[in-house]
Amino acid sequence: MSLVDLGKKLLEAARAGQDDEVRILMANGAPFTTDWLGTSPLHLAAQYGHFSTTEVLLRAGVSRDARTKVDR
Numbered sequence: 001m002s003l004v005d006l007g008k009k010l011l012e013a014a015r016a017g018q019d020d021e022v023r024i025l026m027a028n029g030a031p032f033t034t035d036w037l038g039t040s041p042l043h044l045a046a047q048y049g050h051f052s053t054t055e056v057l058l059r060a061g062v063s064r065d066a067r068t069k070v071d072r
Contacts (some may be wrong), residue, residue: 014041014057015019026032026060045047 001009008056010030013021022041034040045053059062 003029003031006030010041011035011039011044014050014053015044017045017048017053019053019056022056023052032062036068037070038066040066042066043068062063
């Protein structure tokens with residue numbers, strides 16, 4: 001699986017609140033990528049109310065200061 005695919009899957013797993021999948025993807029080298037609006041996995045986990053997923057991402061070193069293209 002390519003890095004691009006891993007990054008997309010990480011975004012999807014964060015959006016769905018799939019903590020174990022997020023951990024597996026990160027262990028397999030998934031990059032902390034964003035979608036076309038600059039929305040990160042952390043943004044998505046927070047937006048959809050997945051507190052435990054936000055913790056997983058923050059503990060893995062995801063930037064908490066990331067901004068989207070519309071500064072959200």
